[in-house]
Amino acid sequence: MTELHFVDPTFVNFRDHPFPDGSGHGYRWVDVKTFRFPRDSQDAALLAAVVAHEQFRDDYAGGGVDPGGTRHGPYWLRTASSDDYRPVTCTEAAQVLRQWADQHGSLPRSLENALEASLFTAVNSASRLYRLRDLGSTAFHDWGGVHIDFHEFVAIDDHRQILTLLVAADD
Numbered sequence: 001m002t003e004l005h006f007v008d009p010t011f012v013n014f015r016d017h018p019f020p021d022g023s024g025h026g027y028r029w030v031d032v033k034t035f036r037f038p039r040d041s042q043d044a045a046l047l048a049a050v051v052a053h054e055q056f057r058d059d060y061a062g063g064g065v066d067p068g069g070t071r072h073g074p075y076w077l078r079t080a081s082s083d084d085y086r087p088v089t090c091t092e093a094a095q096v097l098r099q100w101a102d103q104h105g106s107l108p109r110s111l112e113n114a115l116e117a118s119l120f121t122a123v124n125s126a127s128r129l130y131r132l133r134d135l136g137s138t139a140f141h142d143w144g145g146v147h148i149d150f151h152e153f154v155a156i157d158d159h160r161q162i163l164t165l166l167v168a169a170d171d
Contacts, residue, residue, distance in 0.1 A: 002045035004035040004053055004163060010118045017111035028101075028170040031060060032118045035163045043128060043156060046163055047082035050154060056080075060167055061146055073152065073167065074144035075135050085130035085154060093129045093153050094120065100149055100168055122164040126155035146171045 010032040033055050037046055050056060057069035057077060070077050101107060101115060123129065132152035137145070147169045155164040 001052070002037060002041045002049045004037055004046070004049045006053070006055055007034040007036055007162075009033050009055075012111070012114045012118055014111060017108045017114065019108055028168075030115065030119050031058070031165075031167045031169075032122060033165040034122075035165070037156075037161055037163050039161060043130075044082065046156060047085050047130060047154060050163060050165055051080060051082050055165070059141075060150075060169055061143075061171055071141045071144075073150050073169070074141065074147045075139045076141045076144075079135055079139035080132070084133050084135060086133055088129050088131045088153070090123055090126060090129060093123050093126075093131065093155075096131075096151055097123065097153075097166075097168055100151055119166060119168065122155045122157075122166060123153070125157050125160070126164075127158040128156045130154045130156075 012030040012032075014028040035050065035053070035055075037049070054067040055065055056072055057067060058065045058073070059069070059071040060073045063069075072080050097119060107115070130153065149168070149170050151168045153166040155166060157164070
């Protein structure tokens with residue numbers, strides 16, 4: 001099995017960037033997890049490795065990574081597999097993420113900069129991108145409906161040998 005080496009996380013919380021109207025645009029955030037992978041790794045093996053990695057065991061609702069956990073985002077861990085990722089273009093991924101980020105209006109410059117440095121840099125530098133398909137409400141764990149929006153992408157950058165797990169969500 002292909003081994004991923006976790007490098008670091010980046011968390012961008014919309015509430016940390018003041019909005020002119022004081023709203024903060026709800027409880028939205030971006031979680032970016034970066035991994036190194038061996039040269040010449042195949043995409044199927046990389047996707048399987050990220051799903052098997054302990055960093056994937058994150059409910060993205062404040063609980064953080066639970067190495068023995070049974071949840072991934074809104075879903076039971078057992079319902080998510082590497083086969084649930086679909087290839088997308090950089091343009092498609094950027095469009096989904098931009099529409100999600102801008103859905104309530106323009107963002108403060110500091111938040112734009114933070115999203116560009118973490119989320120959009122990973123998308124734009126990717127050799128290939130995959131999006132986790134909507135697994136449906138039957139895959140929700142016991143409180144899985146807490147996320148209003150949940151967007152997940154895997155960006156594979158062959159040049160830098162970096163895989164980035166990108167989650168943009170709100171609750």
